[in-house]
Amino acid sequence: MYVLTSEQMKQIDKKATSEIGIPEVVLMENAGFCVFEEIKRDLGDLKQKRIAVFCGKGNNGGDGFVVARYLLEQSDNVQIFIFDENVSASSKVFLNILKNLSANIQVLNEELLARLYHERFDIIVDGIFGIGLVRDVEGLYRKVIEYINSSEAYVYSIDIPSGVCSDTGQIKGVAVKANKTITFMYPKIGNILYPGAYLCGKLIVKDIGIPEKVVEKISTKILSREELNIEKLYRYPDTHKGDYGKVGVVAGSKFFPGASVLCANACVKSGCGLCFLFSPIESLSLHNFRNPEIITVAIESKDGVVTFEGFKQKEEFLKRLDVIAFGCGLTSSVEVEKILIHILKNFQIPIVIDADGLNVLANNKEAQTLLHEYKAPKILTPHYKEASRILSCDVSEVAKNPLDVALQLSKKFDCVCILKGARTIITDGNNIYINILGNPGMAKGGSGDVLTGIVTAILAQGYSGLDAAKLAVYLHSLSADILLERKSMQTILPSEIIENLDFAFKRVIEG
Numbered sequence: 001m002y003v004l005t006s007e008q009m010k011q012i013d014k015k016a017t018s019e020i021g022i023p024e025v026v027l028m029e030n031a032g033f034c035v036f037e038e039i040k041r042d043l044g045d046l047k048q049k050r051i052a053v054f055c056g057k058g059n060n061g062g063d064g065f066v067v068a069r070y071l072l073e074q075s076d077n078v079q080i081f082i083f084d085e086n087v088s089a090s091s092k093v094f095l096n097i098l099k100n101l102s103a104n105i106q107v108l109n110e111e112l113l114a115r116l117y118h119e120r121f122d123i124i125v126d127g128i129f130g131i132g133l134v135r136d137v138e139g140l141y142r143k144v145i146e147y148i149n150s151s152e153a154y155v156y157s158i159d160i161p162s163g164v165c166s167d168t169g170q171i172k173g174v175a176v177k178a179n180k181t182i183t184f185m186y187p188k189i190g191n192i193l194y195p196g197a198y199l200c201g202k203l204i205v206k207d208i209g210i211p212e213k214v215v216e217k218i219s220t221k222i223l224s225r226e227e228l229n230i231e232k233l234y235r236y237p238d239t240h241k242g243d244y245g246k247v248g249v250v251a252g253s254k255f256f257p258g259a260s261v262l263c264a265n266a267c268v269k270s271g272c273g274l275c276f277l278f279s280p281i282e283s284l285s286l287h288n289f290r291n292p293e294i295i296t297v298a299i300e301s302k303d304g305v306v307t308f309e310g311f312k313q314k315e316e317f318l319k320r321l322d323v324i325a326f327g328c329g330l331t332s333s334v335e336v337e338k339i340l341i342h343i344l345k346n347f348q349i350p351i352v353i354d355a356d357g358l359n360v361l362a363n364n365k366e367a368q369t370l371l372h373e374y375k376a377p378k379i380l381t382p383h384y385k386e387a388s389r390i391l392s393c394d395v396s397e398v399a400k401n402p403l404d405v406a407l408q409l410s411k412k413f414d415c416v417c418i419l420k421g422a423r424t425i426i427t428d429g430n431n432i433y434i435n436i437l438g439n440p441g442m443a444k445g446g447s448g449d450v451l452t453g454i455v456t457a458i459l460a461q462g463y464s465g466l467d468a469a470k471l472a473v474y475l476h477s478l479s480a481d482i483l484l485e486r487k488s489m490q491t492i493l494p495s496e497i498i499e500n501l502d503f504a505f506k507r508v509i510e511g
């Protein structure tokens with residue numbers, strides 16, 4: 001499913017009205033009716049319900065007037081609150097209808113708002129701002145939103161909770177916390193990214209009669225099973241381990257042996273033919289936890305961290321492999337830096353760079369240039385902090401616009417970027433996928449190492465960087481979601497996400 005920016009939605013709206021000839025009021029009528037239908041479906045008999053509909057000056061408010069008109073037919077207590085009589089042209093049509101129906105319309109001011117604190121509403125409809133919100137919310141608007149959030153009513157937001165930026169999901173000063181949000185045609189980015197996604201409550205997407213043919217060139221989609229290329233997971237009978245890729249995982253140190261184990265275990269559990277773990281001897285001591293299928297290659301180390309000389313002794317071996325995963329638990333050191341630079345200069349193997357590999361990129365401009373020029377497929381898997389280090393910005397800047405950041409990283413290195421977070425973003429610089437699976441039970445050290453293992457193994461099975469990234473992110477979070485069906489967020493462990501890949505693969509393959 002597509003995810004739109006406000007500009008894209010406006011263009012679609014414009015085409016539907018100017019090229020196809022569907023009047024804006026028809027779309028507004030449809031939008032408002034969809035919201036009414038949802039309320040009716042949820043609550044059934046509305047007769048005794050006390051309902052407040054808050055309408056802004058723009059078309060979001062116009063949708064609110066339509067909802068109010070239908071609600072008037074159902075309930076004896078519908079109060080409509082407006083900020084200004086001077087509303088948009090299409091909204092005016094519906095405001096006039098309400099006036100003709102002698103609806104209870106009140107213009108908000110401080111005094112009226114103070115009185116509202118003593119009233120009790122069962123339902124509030126939020127039609128204050130939609131995709132036209134442009135500035136931070138202040139003054140009376142702010143106070144009304146604070147009032148809505150303080151009330152105990154069930155809140156329906158039209159299109160997007162008022163105050164949420166539809167292009168980023170960020171709160172512009174203050175925003176409504178809705179129980180349910182009904183958005184139109186396709187979700188907007190602010191409906192999908194946090195905190196907007198949380199403020200939406202349950203998100204419903206409704207068709208309001210805009211023909212699909214006016215939609216073109218949308219590059220952002222929700223990552224769903226339909227978007228995955230699962231054909232390559234099919235295994236022909238006449239195959240052998242060499243057909244499924246030989247993976248080299250360069251990971252681990254005395255300090256973080258678990259990271260290498262999680263990454264390599266995830267690799268062998270995700271279907272690669274062979275998995276070689278290149279690690280310092282101190283890191284290989286966790287053999288009780290390591291899958292026996294993993295082949296270990298001890299790298300000479302100093303103080304528990306891999307050395308460049310140690311790596312050089314084994315590099316011919318690594319060169320014969322199909323994919324490299326680099327970074328989990330290596331620690332940040334000059335030796336690690338030298339190894340990655342050496343790989344980027346001398347290898348031509350698809351590579352997945354995570355954790356300390358990303359830190360090398362953040363600290364070393366030569367590594368950045370070499371990565372850009374590296375010809376084989378490359379995938380970076382930063383979380384927000386790692387992304388901010390590479391781009392030399394504050395982590396809050398990444399959080400404000402993760403889509404842009406993922407695109408920037410992808411273009412900077414000509415790579416596939418998996419920007420990890422509560423909503424993981426995947427992009428190859430052109431297409432963007434937003435993952436909506438997964439849960440906060442994954443917010444634990446080691447979850448990222450697991451993802452690196454999965455994506456590396458899938459890349460080794462003949463996938464393109466983008467397809468591997470999509471499939472891996474989906475499987476990783478689906479596995480955690482399946483775990484949540486019988487466990488709690490507190491008890492889900494990254495190692496269990498690996499074990500549970502059994503069921504995630506099965507669901508993805510069998511549907």
Ligand SMILES: NC(=O)C1=CN([C@@H]2O[C@H](COP(=O)(O)OP(=O)(O)OC[C@H]3O[C@@H](n4cnc5c(N)ncnc54)[C@H](OP(=O)(O)O)[C@@H]3O)[C@@H](O)[C@H]2O)[C@@H](O)CC1
Pocket residue numbers: 009010012013027028029031056057058059060061062063088128129130131132133134135136137138141158159160184208
């Ligand atoms: N697109 C479609 O296909 C369809 C769209 N539809 C609906 O239309 C909605 C979009 O309507 P829209 O474009 O009129 O914008 P909307 O969200 O009502 O806000 C604009 C108003 O808010 C004001 N304003 C902005 N920021 C402010 C602030 N911080 N503080 C105070 N005021 C602020 C701004 O004022 P101004 O900046 O001009 O002073 C202007 O008056 C969309 O979300 C959906 O619900 C449906 O009808 C069906 C088809």
Ligand SMILES: Nc1ncnc2c1ncn2[C@@H]1O[C@H](COP(=O)(O)OP(=O)(O)O)[C@@H](O)[C@H]1O
Pocket residue numbers: 355383420421422423424437438439440441442443444445446447448449450451477
């Ligand atoms: N709240 C959340 N909802 C969904 N997924 C999450 C959440 N928190 C973390 N994750 C996922 O868990 C993983 C954490 O990765 P990362 O921060 O690199 O962990 P580590 O480096 O400790 O292994 C990422 O794939 C991320 O998308």
Ligand SMILES: [K+]
Pocket residue numbers: 060126127128129130157158159160161162
């Ligand atoms: K709204």
